[in-house]
Amino acid sequence: xxxxxxxxxxxxxxxxxxxxxxxxxxxxxxxxxxxxxxxxxxxxxxxxxxxxxxxxxxxxxxxxxxxxxxxxxxxxxxxxxxxxxxxxxxxxxxxxxxxxxxxxxxxxxxxxxxxxxxxxxxxxxxxxxxxxxxxxxxxxxxxxxxxxxxxxxxxxxxxxxxxxxxxxxxxxxxxxxxxxxxxxxxxxxxxxxxxxxxxxxxxxxxxxxxxxxxxxxxxxxxxxxxxxxxxxxxxxxxxxxxxxxxxxxxxxxxxxxxxxxxxxxxxxxxxxxxxxxxxxxxxxxxxxxxxxxxxxxxxxxxxxxxxxxxxxxxxxxx
Numbered sequence: 001x002x003x004x005x006x007x008x009x010x011x012x013x014x015x016x017x018x019x020x021x022x023x024x025x026x027x028x029x030x031x032x033x034x035x036x037x038x039x040x041x042x043x044x045x046x047x048x049x050x051x052x053x054x055x056x057x058x059x060x061x062x063x064x065x066x067x068x069x070x071x072x073x074x075x076x077x078x079x080x081x082x083x084x085x086x087x088x089x090x091x092x093x094x095x096x097x098x099x100x101x102x103x104x105x106x107x108x109x110x111x112x113x114x115x116x117x118x119x120x121x122x123x124x125x126x127x128x129x130x131x132x133x134x135x136x137x138x139x140x141x142x143x144x145x146x147x148x149x150x151x152x153x154x155x156x157x158x159x160x161x162x163x164x165x166x167x168x169x170x171x172x173x174x175x176x177x178x179x180x181x182x183x184x185x186x187x188x189x190x191x192x193x194x195x196x197x198x199x200x201x202x203x204x205x206x207x208x209x210x211x212x213x214x215x216x217x218x219x220x221x222x223x224x225x226x227x228x229x230x231x232x233x234x235x236x237x238x239x240x241x242x243x244x245x246x247x248x249x250x251x252x253x254x255x256x257x258x259x260x261x262x263x264x265x266x267x268x269x270x271x272x273x274x275x276x277x278x279x280x281x282x283x284x285x286x287x288x289x290x291x292x293x294x295x296x297x298x299x300x301x302x303x304x305x306x307x308x309x310x311x312x313x314x315x316x317x318x
Contacts, residue, residue, distance in 0.1 A: 021093025042072025131300030192263025
C-alpha cells in the first residue's frame with residue numbers, strides 16, 4: 001500500500017504551496033454562485049419594471065437602476081470577493097488546475113435556483129449538470145498531475161494581447177450589428193470567452209510581476225506590455241460583465257453560471273496550455289483525457305441550454 005501511495009504522490013506536479021490554490025478556488029466558486037443568484041434577482045426586478053433588456057441588451061437606464069437594487073449590490077460585493085479569492089488561487093497554482101474548479105458554482109446555483117423558483121431539478125437538468133461537473137473534475141485531476149506554472153515571457157504576453165484584441169473586436173462588432181436579433185446563448189458564450197481572458201490576463205500579470213521581482217531580483221521600469229494587459233483585462237471584464245447582466249435578464253442563473261464555469265475555464269486553460277506552456281511536458285494520454293473531459297462539459301452546457309429553452313417555450317405556451 002505505501003509504495004502505491006508514494007507513486008501516486010510522485011505523479012502530482014503541484015507543490016504543497018501550489019495545492020492551496022485548489023481550496024481557495026472552491027471557496028471562490030461558492031461566492032460566485034451566491035453573487036450570481038443575488039444579481040439575477042436584482043436584474044429580474046429591473047427587467048420587470050423597465051422593459052426588455054434581453055432583446056437588445058440592457059439600457060443605460062436599466063444599468064443605473066441596477067445600482068439602486070440592494071440584491072444586485074449584495075451580489076456584486078459577493079462577486080468582488082469571489083474575484084479576490086480567484087486571483088489568489090491563480091497566484092498559487094497553474095491556471096489549468098484552479099480555473100475549471102468554478103464548476104462548483106454550477107451545482108450550488110442549480111440547487112439554489114431550483115429552491116427559489118420552487119421548480120425541482122428534472123432528470124435532464126441533473127444529467128447535464130453531472131456531465132459538466134464530471135468533465136471539469138477529470139480535467140482538473142489530470143491537470144494537477146501534468147501541468148506547472150512557468151515564468152511569463154514577453155512573446156507570450158504579446159500573443160495573449162493579440163488574441164484578446166481579436167476576441168474583443170469580434171464580440172463588440174457582433175453585438176453592435178445584431179443586438180436586436182441576438183439570442184441569450186450569445187451573451188453567455190461571449191461572457192465565458194471574455195472572462196476566460198480576464199482570468200488569463202490576471203494570471204499573466206501576477207506571474208510576470210513575480211518573475212520580475214522574485215526571479216530576476218529587481219524592479220524594472222514600467223513594462224508597457226503589462227500596462228496593456230491591465231487595460232485589456234479591464235475592457236474584457238467590463239464587456240463580459242455587461243453580457244452577464246443581459247444574460248440574467250433573459251435566462252435562469254444556473255444556465256448563465258453553467259456557461260461561465262465551462263466556457264471560461266476552457267478558454268483560460270486552452271491559452272494556459274497552448275500559449276503559456278503549462279502543459280509542455282504533458283503525455284499523450286493527458287491530452288486525450290482533456291479532449292474527452294472538455295467534450296463532456298460542453299455537451300452538458302448545450303444540453304442545459306436547450307432544455308431551458310424548451311421548458312421556457314412550454315411554459316409560455318401554457
